[in-house]
Amino acid sequence: MSEKFIPPRDYDSLKTLMIARKPDLPRRLAQVAEFAVASPDELAFGTAATVAEMADVQPSTLVRFAKSLGYDGFSDLQTVFRSRLRDRWPDYDERLEALRKRSENDTHALFADFCNTAVASLRRLQDGVDPEELERAVAILAKARIIYLVAQRRAFPVAAYMAYALSKMRLPTVLVDNVASLGPEQMLAAGAEDAMVAISFTPYAPLTVEIANKAAERGVPVVAITDSAFSPLAHGAAARLDVVESDLGAFRSLSGTLCLAMALCVAAAEKKRG
Amino acid sequence: MSEKFIPPRDYDSLKTLMIARKPDLPRRLAQVAEFAVASPDELAFGTAATVAEMADVQPSTLVRFAKSLGYDGFSDLQTVFRSRLRDRWPDYDERLEALRKRSENDTHALFADFCNTAVASLRRLQDGVDPEELERAVAILAKARIIYLVAQRRAFPVAAYMAYALSKMRLPTVLVDNVASLGPEQMLAAGAEDAMVAISFTPYAPLTVEIANKAAERGVPVVAITDSAFSPLAHGAAARLDVVESDLGAFRSLSGTLCLAMALCVAAAEKKRG
DNA sequence: CTTTATATGGAATTTTTATTTCATTTATTG
DNA sequence: CAATAAATGAAATAAAAATTCCATATAAAG
Numbered sequence: 001m002s003e004k005f006i007p008p009r010d011y012d013s014l015k016t017l018m019i020a021r022k023p024d025l026p027r028r029l030a031q032v033a034e035f036a037v038a039s040p041d042e043l044a045f046g047t048a049a050t051v052a053e054m055a056d057v058q059p060s061t062l063v064r065f066a067k068s069l070g071y072d073g074f075s076d077l078q079t080v081f082r083s084r085l086r087d088r089w090p091d092y093d094e095r096l097e098a099l100r101k102r103s104e105n106d107t108h109a110l111f112a113d114f115c116n117t118a119v120a121s122l123r124r125l126q127d128g129v130d131p132e133e134l135e136r137a138v139a140i141l142a143k144a145r146i147i148y149l150v151a152q153r154r155a156f157p158v159a160a161y162m163a164y165a166l167s168k169m170r171l172p173t174v175l176v177d178n179v180a181s182l183g184p185e186q187m188l189a190a191g192a193e194d195a196m197v198a199i200s201f202t203p204y205a206p207l208t209v210e211i212a213n214k215a216a217e218r219g220v221p222v223v224a225i226t227d228s229a230f231s232p233l234a235h236g237a238a239a240r241l242d243v244v245e246s247d248l249g250a251f252r253s254l255s256g257t258l259c260l261a262m263a264l265c266v267a268a269a270e271k272k273r274g
Numbered sequence: 275m276s277e278k279f280i281p282p283r284d285y286d287s288l289k290t291l292m293i294a295r296k297p298d299l300p301r302r303l304a305q306v307a308e309f310a311v312a313s314p315d316e317l318a319f320g321t322a323a324t325v326a327e328m329a330d331v332q333p334s335t336l337v338r339f340a341k342s343l344g345y346d347g348f349s350d351l352q353t354v355f356r357s358r359l360r361d362r363w364p365d366y367d368e369r370l371e372a373l374r375k376r377s378e379n380d381t382h383a384l385f386a387d388f389c390n391t392a393v394a395s396l397r398r399l400q401d402g403v404d405p406e407e408l409e410r411a412v413a414i415l416a417k418a419r420i421i422y423l424v425a426q427r428r429a430f431p432v433a434a435y436m437a438y439a440l441s442k443m444r445l446p447t448v449l450v451d452n453v454a455s456l457g458p459e460q461m462l463a464a465g466a467e468d469a470m471v472a473i474s475f476t477p478y479a480p481l482t483v484e485i486a487n488k489a490a491e492r493g494v495p496v497v498a499i500t501d502s503a504f505s506p507l508a509h510g511a512a513a514r515l516d517v518v519e520s521d522l523g524a525f526r527s528l529s530g531t532l533c534l535a536m537a538l539c540v541a542a543a544e545k546k547r548g
Numbered sequence: 549c550t551t552t553a554t555a556t557g558g559a560a561t562t563t564t565t566a567t568t569t570c571a572t573t574t575a576t577t578g
Numbered sequence: 579c580a581a582t583a584a585a586t587g588a589a590a591t592a593a594a595a596a597t598t599c600c601a602t603a604t605a606a607a608g
Binding site: 118154228229251260 | 293296307308311312313315318319356359360380381382384385386387388389392393396397399400403405408409412427428430431432434435438439453524525527528529530532533534536537538540541
């Protein structure tokens with residue numbers, strides 16, 4: 001019935017395959033190929049019935065088409081069209097599942113999964129960040145006298161890295177690390193001519209929220225790096241950058257947040273100079 | 275049951291509505307709103323069951339949520355999320371194109387560059403890491419009583435993140451942060467039944483090198499995350515993982531190192547348990 | 549022109565998915 | 579603190595979807 005080919009899992013390869021095969025395909029299957037190349041969106045969103053209607057074939061023909069290309073069926077084929085629209089790799093869910101039932105000593109595969117998750121995060125974030133908000137954030141940091149960095153727990157490494165990068169570029173920086181529970185005191189000197197970067201994701205660390213909002217009340221412009229408009233940091237923020245990281249199991253990637261942080265630092269330093 | 279509102283048919287209005295309504299919504303419905311705003315792609319593609327799983331609610335809650343907003347049901351609500359992807363896609367290529375021809379003062383483009391650099395780093399690293407060495411490192415960490423983490427300057431955020439992750443997974447951890455210059459003292463209690471992760475890249479932070487080598491001399495197995503066999507950490511290391519990150523200007527990506535660190539932590543925790 | 553293989557449409561079947569219902573828990577009000 | 583209302587989880591049900599099957603049509607080979 002179907003070939004033993006391993007069918008492509010990404011849209012570009014599939015498109016190439018469909019174009020290559022079309023001449024040899026029976027009439028109705030060729031018709032499907034043509035429609036699929038012309039209207040990949042419909043394939044991604046439609047049901048077998050609606051796609052069949054639009055391509056002017058029977059639903060069963062769609063299943064045959066999918067199988068002739070080596071897929072399990074229409075649903076399997078459809079995942080490839082969907083992967084085109086989202087920045088994830090096609091068999092994400094299955095991989096996650098596989099992750100759970102992994103043999104313990106396959107660390108390298110685990111590492112590869114973390115890498116893939118990070119890449120997915122980065123790709124998604126690249127489109128997701130609002131350029132205007134980013135520009136606003138840079139402007140705030142560029143004109144600040146001192147930049148205060150606040151983050152706890154999972155987000156702390158990002159602030160630590162920013163502290164390193166900003167200091168390297170000679171921008172005065174205070175990392176509010178809450179050593180000896182002096183967090184609240186560490187930013188008492190901050191005023192309207194300074195700026196604060198507050199980083200927090202669900203579940204929001206209370207200290208970060210408290211310090212950021214107190215600073216905002218006192219007129220310190222706060223750049224919030226968080227995950228949505230629902231964040232408790234959102235209210236007082238002069239600029240808000242939303243980062244939604246992919247996660248693998250219980251562990252969220254930090255790659256996107258770090259890239260964003262880095263871009264912020266470098267852009268602010270450049271702006272201040274130039 | 276449901277309101278007589280005519281619910282929004284475009285994503286932007288829906289998003290606004292969800293943000294506005296969230297505070298008044300019952301707990302689980304608010305949870306759905308939050309998830310929907312954070313991961314609209316999932317809403318577009320997923321089934322009620324998969325979305326429910328990801329948002330950590332029951333499928334029925336999704337239906338209730340949709341109805342509380344005035345939609346017929348989940349399917350009706352979903353069409354709005356799908357329309358968003360349909361509308362958005364066409365200008366994607368143009369955006370990418372615009373991104374390439376950027377002016378220097380475009381922060382968003384800078385951000386994109388950092389993302390691309392990070393992706394390159396990750397891809398390269400994925401092939402570059404030695405699986406055997408990785409396995410050895412995991413074994414060392416898995417049988418350790420306490421894991422000491424040493425890193426300074428640029429590498430410090432990685433150690434900080436490992437400290438967070440390992441603690442979350444209930445592996446006893448000491449982050450040697452050198453607060454009050456107590457770095458050398460922070461690891462005095464370490465012995466052969468413990469383990470140390472030392473992270474350092476050129477130009478190697480003297481303190482990290484000193485602490486790692488002193489630990490090694492005293493019989494503590496050291497896992498070194500560094501950049502080559504020439505690293506001063508190489509000599510005493512029981513396992514050495516080389517990470518070569520791509521860099522953009524003066525700033526090196528940390529993405530690869532972070533992924534590796536994460537994989538190490540999770541693998542070690544799994545091994546210890548299983 | 550017959551025979552055989554392949555392709556197709558349409559209905560039947562199976563599987564998946566959304567929705568509803570109801571018992572139980574959690575919050576609210578008097 | 580009891581009574582009542584609202585919210586929730588889990589299972590039952592209804593709806594929709596994909597897939598398979600089979601009778602028929604079409605093309606290819608002898």
